[in-house]
Structures are given as structure tokens and as C-alpha cells.
Amino acid sequence: MMVRFLGSDIFRGSVYGQGHPLNIARVWPVIDICRALGWLEADEYQQVAPATPEELQLFHTFDYVAALLEAEKYQQLSDKKMQRHRIGLDNNPIFAQVYSRPATAAAASMQGAKTLLSGEAQIIFNPSGGTHHGMPDRANGFCFVNDPALAILSLLEGGAGRIAYIDIDAHHADGVEAHLSGLPQVRLWSVHEENRWPRTGKAGDVGDGNARNYTLARGADDTALLEIINQHIVPEVSDFVPEFIILQAGCDGLADDPQSGLCYSNQGYWQAVEQILALKCPSMILGGGGYNPYTTARAWAGIWGLIKGENPYETRANADVQHILSSLEWRHRRAQNRPAHWTEQLFDETG
Ligand SMILES: [Zn+2]
Numbered sequence: 001m002m003v004r005f006l007g008s009d010i011f012r013g014s015v016y017g018q019g020h021p022l023n024i025a026r027v028w029p030v031i032d033i034c035r036a037l038g039w040l041e042a043d044e045y046q047q048v049a050p051a052t053p054e055e056l057q058l059f060h061t062f063d064y065v066a067a068l069l070e071a072e073k074y075q076q077l078s079d080k081k082m083q084r085h086r087i088g089l090d091n092n093p094i095f096a097q098v099y100s101r102p103a104t105a106a107a108a109s110m111q112g113a114k115t116l117l118s119g120e121a122q123i124i125f126n127p128s129g130g131t132h133h134g135m136p137d138r139a140n141g142f143c144f145v146n147d148p149a150l151a152i153l154s155l156l157e158g159g160a161g162r163i164a165y166i167d168i169d170a171h172h173a174d175g176v177e178a179h180l181s182g183l184p185q186v187r188l189w190s191v192h193e194e195n196r197w198p199r200t201g202k203a204g205d206v207g208d209g210n211a212r213n214y215t216l217a218r219g220a221d222d223t224a225l226l227e228i229i230n231q232h233i234v235p236e237v238s239d240f241v242p243e244f245i246i247l248q249a250g251c252d253g254l255a256d257d258p259q260s261g262l263c264y265s266n267q268g269y270w271q272a273v274e275q276i277l278a279l280k281c282p283s284m285i286l287g288g289g290g291y292n293p294y295t296t297a298r299a300w301a302g303i304w305g306l307i308k309g310e311n312p313y314e315t316r317a318n319a320d321v322q323h324i325l326s327s328l329e330w331r332h333r334r335a336q337n338r339p340a341h342w343t344e345q346l347f348d349e350t351g
Helices: 028-036 062-074 079-085 100-118 147-157 174-180 222-240 266-277 293-307 319-326
Strands: 003-007 045-047 123-126 163-167 186-193 211-216 244-248 283-286
Touching (some): 003 028, 062 100, 123 293, 147 174, 147 244, 147 283, 174 186, 266 293
């Protein structure tokens, strides 16, 4: 089986500014840990360049893409454009690469879709992707570009007839559902925390017809997540017989993450991902939320391990991995008493 890990050095820069929840290292530690474990071969890793403005218009409006370019070039926008596009407002800050960085994540998801269509690889991993809140004409929830939507639309453009989108982020996939859940070729499944921002995706909501939403109460653990995955989502996806699966694997539902009240361990989270991989369908796995750098790096390195047939459930950090993890910076009160497992092993302790 051919697999691909899509990335770019653009994700090595720091962004979003002091005090923003995304001002942490997320993608490069995953790449470096996978390399340090010997899990990432040179021909599996592919560097991606930013998507062009024209490519982004597969989902986004001309005016919105122009505003992102303008914000990057001048590092400011007129009040009117800020108000309309929510760039520079609502925790969607203007930063040095406010166009290039999200456009690179989007390019990876669109490239991944093309690679799946061509059959060159069967599993794609793009941890920079998963920005599921982005809207066609505005930034939303730290998301400037909606790369999952662009991936789905790229698959459709390439002739795909049955696409399953599955989202296990702690937050509802509002941007994807609002614009793609009426398409006959697409089915969406989301499991997320109830009564959490953006507060859409109530249990039983179907969007424009083809979305299925499952919610979990604050404090829900691995058992609750796996019950939804095994008893509902996997059988429903199976019945749909998709040609392609896109899995948004935001890891902000992990217990050590500060942005949700869900309490998964990464072992339960990996089991959920394994259940989707077991469907043996050409798939792309995206990142998404993940606001504790130690937890996010380990969770996503573990996903690549699963894709490669490795065993993250028993993987301890070698000296290089310990060095990568212990050098991560996190200005958060939870980092003051850092538990040993954040730097010494990939897996969380359970029970
Ligand atoms: Zn999230």
C-alpha cells in the first residue's frame, strides 16, 4: 500500500501571535517525531507549495481570497473588509503568512485528493489540514481557508461519486456542513461535544440532508467515543459504500487539551481512527483542532504510525523524540506540572 505524508517548511514558523491558542508548534513536531522513530521514509514525504488564488476559489469567493492576499501583503485591512470577512477579528488575527500558510494546508488537501483519484497512494496524511470552520466569504474559528471542503470539491471535480466525510474534532464541522451537506455525492458524519462553540450540529441535525451529527456530553471518555464510532458511524459509512473517505482527526477532544470538555485518551482516539482505516477505502486523514502541543504531536505521530502499520500504543520516546517533545514551548498553566508521559512515550496512560 502506498502512503503519503504531506507537509511544508512553512509550518515551522510561529504564527497567530502571543496569547492565541494556535501560537504553538503543531505540524513540524509530528514530522520530526515520525522521522526520529524511523517511521517516515524520504519517498513518503511530499512538500507542498501554497494553493493559488484561483484554486481556493473552488470553495471561497473572489473577494475573500483577495482580502486574504491583501492582509498578508499590507498586514492590515480596511475596517469594511475586516467586518465583512472577519479577518483580523474574532480570534482570526492578521499574521505574516495569513494567506500563504492556510493556502499551503489547502494545497496539501487538494493535492491529496488528486493523489487518491490517481491511485498513486491509498492513504494520505495532512496534519496541517482539517480547518473545518472556514466559510466561503469569511474566516471563522481560527480557520481562514476550508481545506476539507476544498478536498471534497476536488474529489468531485475529479469524478468521484461517493465521498464520506467523517469528523472527530471536539467542535462541529459547521463550515463543511453548511455548504456541502446538500450535495448528493457527499455524506458527512460529525461527533463532537454538545453545547460547545459553534453550537451547530445538534444531535439528529442533518444539515441540508446528508449530514449526521452525534454529540457527547462534557466529560465523555474513550468508551463514549468508541460507542458512537462502532455502533453508528462505521456501520452508516459502510452502508454508504464510499469511494473515498476524508477523516478530520482534530485531537482537541483529548483529556489534556484545554479547548474542550471531552476526555478521550489518545489510545481511544487512535482506536477510532483504526476503525475508519479498517474500512479499507482510499482515505485522507487531516489534522484539525489540537491546542496542547505535547498532546497534539503525540496523537498525530501516532496516526502516522497506524497508517504505517506501527504500534503507537506501546511506543516509548527514544532520546531524539524526548528532545523534540521536551523542547516544545507552551505558555499555559497546564504546562507547569508537565506529566512524564507528555515527553517520554507516545501513548497516554489510561484507567
Ligand atoms: Zn476543534
